[in-house]
Amino acid sequence: MTNSGTITVITPCYNEEGNVHELYERVRAAIIAAGGHKYEHIFIDNASRDNTLHELKAIAAHDKNVKVIRNTRNFGHVRSPMHAMYQASGDAVIGIAADLQDPPEMIGDFIRKWEEGYPVVIGIKAASDESGLMFWIRKQYYKLVNRLSGVETYENFTGFGLFDRKVVDAIKQFDDPYPYFRGMIAEIGMPRFEIPFHQPVRKRGITNNNFYSLYDLAMLAITNLSKVPLRLVTFSGFVCSLLCILVSGIYLVYKLIFWSRFSAGLAPLVIGVFFFMSLQMLFIGIIGEYIGTIHTMVQRRPLVIEQERINFEYGPGEPLRESISIEDTLVECEQSVLPATSIR
Numbered sequence: 001m002t003n004s005g006t007i008t009v010i011t012p013c014y015n016e017e018g019n020v021h022e023l024y025e026r027v028r029a030a031i032i033a034a035g036g037h038k039y040e041h042i043f044i045d046n047a048s049r050d051n052t053l054h055e056l057k058a059i060a061a062h063d064k065n066v067k068v069i070r071n072t073r074n075f076g077h078v079r080s081p082m083h084a085m086y087q088a089s090g091d092a093v094i095g096i097a098a099d100l101q102d103p104p105e106m107i108g109d110f111i112r113k114w115e116e117g118y119p120v121v122i123g124i125k126a127a128s129d130e131s132g133l134m135f136w137i138r139k140q141y142y143k144l145v146n147r148l149s150g151v152e153t154y155e156n157f158t159g160f161g162l163f164d165r166k167v168v169d170a171i172k173q174f175d176d177p178y179p180y181f182r183g184m185i186a187e188i189g190m191p192r193f194e195i196p197f198h199q200p201v202r203k204r205g206i207t208n209n210n211f212y213s214l215y216d217l218a219m220l221a222i223t224n225l226s227k228v229p230l231r232l233v234t235f236s237g238f239v240c241s242l243l244c245i246l247v248s249g250i251y252l253v254y255k256l257i258f259w260s261r262f263s264a265g266l267a268p269l270v271i272g273v274f275f276f277m278s279l280q281m282l283f284i285g286i287i288g289e290y291i292g293t294i295h296t297m298v299q300r301r302p303l304v305i306e307q308e309r310i311n312f313e314y315g316p317g318e319p320l321r322e323s324i325s326i327e328d329t330l331v332e333c334e335q336s337v338l339p340a341t342s343i344r
Contacts, residue, residue, distance in 0.1 A: 006316040007031060007039040007111065008090030012081040013056070014046040014074060016098040019203075020055050023098055024066065030107035031319045037111065038316040043098075044069040044084040044304075046076070060310050062324045065317050068310040075304040081159070082179050083303040085168060090316060094162045095181075099202050102160040109195055110162035118193040120185060122154060122161030126196035153186045154194070166190075177303065178296045230290060233283045240279065247272075 009027055013020060024041065031039045043056050045068065053070055060066040069087065071080060085093055092114050096102045106123055113121040143155060159181055163171075170188050171181075185192075 005037060005091035005114075006089070007034075007037050007092055007094060008088035008316070009039065009041045009094045009096060009107070010081060010084040010088060011041065011043050011096055011098050012046065012077065012084065013043055013048060013052050013098045014077075015048045015050045015052060017048070017051040017055055019098050019100050020052060021059065023096070023100060023104065024059050024063075025323055026100075026104035027096070027107065028063075028065075028319050030104050032321070034108045034111045038318055040065050040067055040088075040090065040314075040316040042067045042069065042084050042087060044071065044080050046071050046074045046080050047307075057310065059324065063320050064311050064314040065319065067312050067314075069304075070307045070309070072305045072307045078178060078180070079303040082171075082181060086172065086303075087312070088168065091165050092162050093165075093168050095159050097158075097160065101199050101202055102158070103197055103200070106160075106195060106197060107162075113193045113195070114162050114164065117191075119164035119167050119190045120161065120188075120192035122157050122185070122192060122194055124154070124194045124196045125156040125158060125199050128199040129201040153182065154192075157182055157185075164190075176297070177299065177301050178293075229286045233286055236279070236283070240276065 009031075011020075011023065020043065027041055031037055043066065045053050045056060047070070053068070056066070056068045060068050067087075069084065075083075081095060085095070092111070094107060094110060096104060096107075102123065110121045110123075139156065163185070167185070167188060167190055170190075171179075171184050174184055176184075
């Protein structure tokens, strides 16, 4: 691997007005430090409700290496980054979050390992400044997915890393309308190099990861990578059936022997009914998750619908050597209209 390949950095955004300029500057500095690479930085904005798009346009007006995609609405944290990856033209693609919890300075380490021949170089969250309880919950989640999965998954891997063009081309072959990116990387199984890092706390803005989004990601991982829950339903149903037959037989024998003295009463009946009803609801929920995944696949909806895109007429270029003032570029943005193409 030579040191002249082009690099694409992709960053999904939603209400990150306080972070995008610093992220751009730190990514650009990391590319310069890596040396000898042309690059492009694709920001995909999920219809932010703050000034994120305004700041991205300001940066793009000054630096043609910055490309912006504006979605018509918020398509979520699963579909939007994948669409951005499909637009990448680099020999290697780096995914990094906009909240600055993925250290941009690690880009140089990713590139060096890529140049050594690793097609996959990923950041592994070894420690975090987030609450200890949340970090522990996430860690247990990764372990659970790894145990249930039919392939080896990467614990504490959030999607932050570098992926060679052949990895990106393999991802495109999945053609999944609701993709689980971390599972795809594990499924492809190409040689990888893991770099541990300490995740800092978010400095600006509010995280968009709520309980529903985390639950959705967890269910997406399990239904995409494992059939164990479905087989657990079948096995549990078989065991419960045997248990019912056994208990029924015992009650029948006991009643025949002690016909006039034995009275079962309503308590065992009520407890048994509610137990099996709750078990059925749990199993129906598990099956429903898999049916929902099938339903999403059958619909074949596009990952996102674009409202506009900026600077895609330019190829990757040399990183600018001077820093830019966001205040100056905001003025430029207000005085001019950036070239943009419509929905694609």
